[in-house]
Amino acid sequence: DARVTQTPRDKVTEMGQEVTMRCQPILGHNTVFWYRQTMMQGLELLAYFRNRAPLDDSGMPKDRFSAEMPDATLATLKIQPSEPRDSAVYFCASGLGDSHSYNEQFFGPGTRLTVL
Amino acid sequence: GQNIDQPTEMTATEGAIVQINCTYQTSGFNGLFWYQQHAGEAPTFLSYNVLDGLEEKGRFSSFLSRSKGYSYLLLKELQMKDSASYLCAVESGGSYIPTFGRGTSLIVHP
Numbered sequence: 179d180a181r182v183t184q185t186p187r188d189k190v191t192e193m194g195q196e197v198t199m200r201c202q203p204i205l206g207h208n209t210v211f212w213y214r215q216t217m218m219q220g221l222e223l224l225a226y227f228r229n230r231a232p233l234d235d236s237g238m239p240k241d242r243f244s245a246e247m248p249d250a251t252l253a254t255l256k257i258q259p260s261e262p263r264d265s266a267v268y269f270c271a272s273g274l275g276d277s278h279s280y281n282e283q284f285f286g287p288g289t290r291l292t293v294l
Numbered sequence: 295g296q297n298i299d300q301p302t303e304m305t306a307t308e309g310a311i312v313q314i315n316c317t318y319q320t321s322g323f324n325g326l327f328w329y330q331q332h333a334g335e336a337p338t339f340l341s342y343n344v345l346d347g348l349e350e351k352g353r354f355s356s357f358l359s360r361s362k363g364y365s366y367l368l369l370k371e372l373q374m375k376d377s378a379s380y381l382c383a384v385e386s387g388g389s390y391i392p393t394f395g396r397g398t399s400l401i402v403h404p
Contacts, residue, residue, distance in 0.1 A: 211391075220396040221337070221381065234391060269336060275390060282327070283392070285336035 180204045182286035184270050190292045196258040199289045202251055203272030210253045211271040211283060212245055221269070227253065228275070260293045267291070298395035300382050305401045306372055314367045314398045316382030324385040327392055328356050328367045331379045340367070369400075377402045
């Protein structure tokens with residue numbers, strides 16, 4: 179049963195600390211998305227990779243957030259330094275898509291981040 | 295940019311039918327998704343519409359009118375487990391990256 183995995187599932191940290199979230203996409207999927215979900219803003223796209231190349235990170239605060247795909251089986255989202263306003267659930271999703279077809283996304287269970 | 299509008303919350307009775315609407319304004323429309331998200335869980339795919347009309351899948355159906363910028367999700371024979379948030383997402387432009395609406399929280403009561 180192929181599924182997207184994310185670690186950690188829950189993270190509580192103090193303001194100013196570095197946070198790294200990891201995602202393992204479904205084997206064979208070539209697109210990876212990072213989303214942030216809050217009650218106020220809903221589901222916001224932070225970054226998008228296709229074939230490990232970053233295609234869109236316009237939704238990500240560049241000064242403190244960074245997203246990478248060191249290899250096809252791992253995507254990371256890093257916040258440094260973290261702030262209380264970063265508290266949210268961060269979802270990773272993967273899919274099969276290209277510039278000519280739709281992207282059905284398979285979501286991971288999410289990382290619930292709390293920054294005190 | 296895109297503007298996607300859904301009702302914030304709806305309530306319905308078990309066994310009934312409910313229609314959740316989604317309106318959007320966008321340029322270069324490609325397609326529209328509906329996702330279901332139970333509290334504390336990840337969104338899961340329900341449907342994808344590209345062409346005008348109704349697509350039925352079991353108890354769930356999704357309708358699209360491209361000219362009106364309008365879609366709805368129809369849930370029949372409601373069950374308690376259908377209580378969840380329903381997210382409308384629109385793909386547009388050349389990137390095929392969906393933009394999500396804020397979601398409609400559906401509460402099904404006995």
